[in-house]
Amino acid sequence: MNLLTKADILSARQRIAPHVNHTPVLTSETLDREWNSQLFFKCENFQKAGAFKSRGAVNAVFSLSKEEIKKGVATHSSGNHAQALARAAQLRQIPAYIVMPENAPKVKVEAVKGYGGLITFCKPTLAAREETLNKIVKLTGATVIHPYDNIKVIQGQATTVAELIETVPDLDLILCPVGGGGLLSGTALSALYFSPGTQVIACEPKGADDAYRSFYSGKWIPSENPKTIADGLLTSLGKITYPIIREKVSAIVTVEEKEIIEAMRFLFERMKIVVEPSAAVTLAAVFSKKVNVDRKKVGFILSGGNVDLNHLPFNE
Amino acid sequence: MNLLTKADILSARQRIAPHVNHTPVLTSETLDREWNSQLFFKCENFQKAGAFKSRGAVNAVFSLSKEEIKKGVATHSSGNHAQALARAAQLRQIPAYIVMPENAPKVKVEAVKGYGGLITFCKPTLAAREETLNKIVKLTGATVIHPYDNIKVIQGQATTVAELIETVPDLDLILCPVGGGGLLSGTALSALYFSPGTQVIACEPKGADDAYRSFYSGKWIPSENPKTIADGLLTSLGKITYPIIREKVSAIVTVEEKEIIEAMRFLFERMKIVVEPSAAVTLAAVFSKKVNVDRKKVGFILSGGNVDLNHLPFNE
Numbered sequence A, B: 001m002n003l004l005t006k007a008d009i010l011s012a013r014q015r016i017a018p019h020v021n022h023t024p025v026l027t028s029e030t031l032d033r034e035w036n037s038q039l040f041f042k043c044e045n046f047q048k049a050g051a052f053k054s055r056g057a058v059n060a061v062f063s064l065s066k067e068e069i070k071k072g073v074a075t076h077s078s079g080n081h082a083q084a085l086a087r088a089a090q091l092r093q094i095p096a097y098i099v100m101p102e103n104a105p106k107v108k109v110e111a112v113k114g115y116g117g118l119i120t121f122c123k124p125t126l127a128a129r130e131e132t133l134n135k136i137v138k139l140t141g142a143t144v145i146h147p148y149d150n151i152k153v154i155q156g157q158a159t160t161v162a163e164l165i166e167t168v169p170d171l172d173l174i175l176c177p178v179g180g181g182g183l184l185s186g187t188a189l190s191a192l193y194f195s196p197g198t199q200v201i202a203c204e205p206k207g208a209d210d211a212y213r214s215f216y217s218g219k220w221i222p223s224e225n226p227k228t229i230a231d232g233l234l235t236s237l238g239k240i241t242y243p244i245i246r247e248k249v250s251a252i253v254t255v256e257e258k259e260i261i262e263a264m265r266f267l268f269e270r271m272k273i274v275v276e277p278s279a280a281v282t283l284a285a286v287f288s289k290k291v292n293v294d295r296k297k298v299g300f301i302l303s304g305g306n307v308d309l310n311h312l313p314f315n316e
Helices: A006-016 A029-035 A053-061 A066-070 A080-091 A106-114 A126-140 A151-167 A182-194 A210-217 A241-248 A257-269 A277-287 B006-016 B029-035 B053-061 B066-070 B080-091 B106-114 B126-140 B151-167 B182-194 B210-217 B241-248 B257-269 B277-287
Strands: A038-043 A073-076 A096-101 A118-122 A173-177 A199-205 A251-255 A297-302 B038-043 B073-076 B096-101 B118-122 B173-177 B199-205 B251-255 B297-302
Touching: A006 A053, A006 A151, A006 A182, A029 A038, A038 A151, A053 A080, A053 A151, A073 A080, A073 A126, A080 A096, A080 A106, A096 A106, A096 A126, A106 A118, A118 A126, A151 A173, A151 A182, A151 A297, A173 A182, A173 A277, A182 A199, A182 A241, A199 A210, A199 A277, A210 A241, A210 A251, A251 A277, A257 A277, A277 A297, B006 B053, B006 B151, B006 B182, B029 B038, B038 B151, B053 B080, B053 B151, B073 B080, B073 B126, B080 B096, B080 B106, B096 B106, B096 B126, B106 B118, B118 B126, B151 B173, B151 B182, B151 B297, B173 B182, B173 B277, B182 B199, B182 B241, B199 B210, B199 B277, B210 B241, B210 B251, B251 B277, B257 B277, B277 B297
Parallel strands: A038 A297, A073 A096, A096 A118, A173 A199, A173 A297, A199 A251, B038 B297, B073 B096, B096 B118, B173 B199, B173 B297, B199 B251
Antiparallel strands: none
16 A cells, blocks of 8 residues: 555645746756757756755645644754745744754755744754754644655655656656655655656765665665765655655665766756755766666756855865 | 848747747746846746857858858857857858957867867957958858847847747836847847837946946947956947947946846855856846836846856855
8 A cells, every 4th residue: 555645646736836836847958969868857946945845845734734733833954844844834824943953054044034934953963953853842732844754745745756747758767866765755656656657766875875775775774974965865764765765766876976066067057057966966877877868768856956155066 | 210120030030949949937936025026037048058149149140141151150259159159050060260369268168169169269359359350251251240240140139038028928127138239139129029018128237338328328439448247248339239229228227246246146046047147237237226126027138157167256
């Protein structure tokens, strides 16, 4: 039995449509010629709050019951989920309690504040983050919205590829980044329901390859001291996302840091779009020949565009 | 009498359609809210060879007679026109002789070579460039395609706003950068023919304000030692472009360098697109309150995205 049905994903599309962007799909003549293929880039860097995370956050917040909604939502995150959840809560005019490590980048803190998020700072450890979050939940009764291991979040992320498949049917492959697996498990389910002939291949930085190791060993192995510039992909697969990925994803490939940087530079320089390193792992998998796209029709999920412009990795 | 008719612009659209991108129009909820307006960004940074210049170059090259075409085309340019002309010539499989100053940035030289352009280097003075170009034309019989003071080039550039008006009708204003005036004169004519109620306002860097001074003094005043980071806008209005602009443009405003940089950063950071400084002068005119957009529907021509990513002005 699948946790999410085709109808669930269709209803999420309707639920979130007024509050998120139907993002464009871009192509590159240069890439298509060079790789003898047809490549389609789903630009979630143009999504509200700069990343696909807005889809899951809006879906989760707009799925809350009347009782739940009164007490607001909470999460711990220093990344795109924090911004997306604060924005979704603002749309429903409810509080969003965001626990952030005290060393979180100023630009991220400002973005969460900009969406009206109520920030509580804590020590930069997972234990401190969880403890602080638990304390807030006890005080407020807020509903915790996990960044990826939450069925409503996965349902929202699944709309990304449902949209892509509608715009570009008959894809041979979809390349998707993997961190905690919310986007990837949603992608795998949408491919299954809306384009059953399409294979999903996950792309992961070698420095944070827990999904790769979990997938090929057949047992869940969390990250230990992951290290990569793709800061959206540091997390480990979750209890809900891992089984979906193990069953529905065709393969996982890993890429090196320099390959991520090269792909990111190409996306800026030739395609004229601002993407974060986590988004570039997909194209990096092609540049490094980890995935063969010859004569294939391939979709890429460019997951987000929230990057520190003062420290672009190809300039460091 | 107008040099270019409505039918001329429509025929240019047909002529160039197979060889250029129909570029997307982006919007920003944040900007619309902040400025109480509806702003539409025509993204010529996503155009072939990274700038609107591809439209004019393709139109000029594909308008050549059978006799002319054999001998190829020539120009002197170190900018986007050089790349665009080399690309257009490559499409017709004819030679493009490009005269470039010997101090031209390596990245621009490589781009022209990438499109098969035949480069002749010369001393970095206008006299040397013209002399070298004349010599090549005498030797080869190639047709000179001026970057902006050429009726076929203006006809091609005019298609940008013809497309924008088709996508977004009933604009109150269109903001367009001005350098030599090829894009601006084409924009003014397309607005006149396809949306007569739309006013065109040109935006120019204060450090290269020959168009501003020419427009308001009523006589043609060329640039002297212009200085701006908007390197596409250093040129002076031409003999063909100046009279069209004087007659059809509603106003010209100038912006400071720091205003250009601020607008460019916003386009990167919030709209997630890579633009060159010349494109950002339009949004800079709003940020600096030189143009009032309150409750108006406004189009912006983002002219190009060819920028040195290692030297982004907001990082210098």
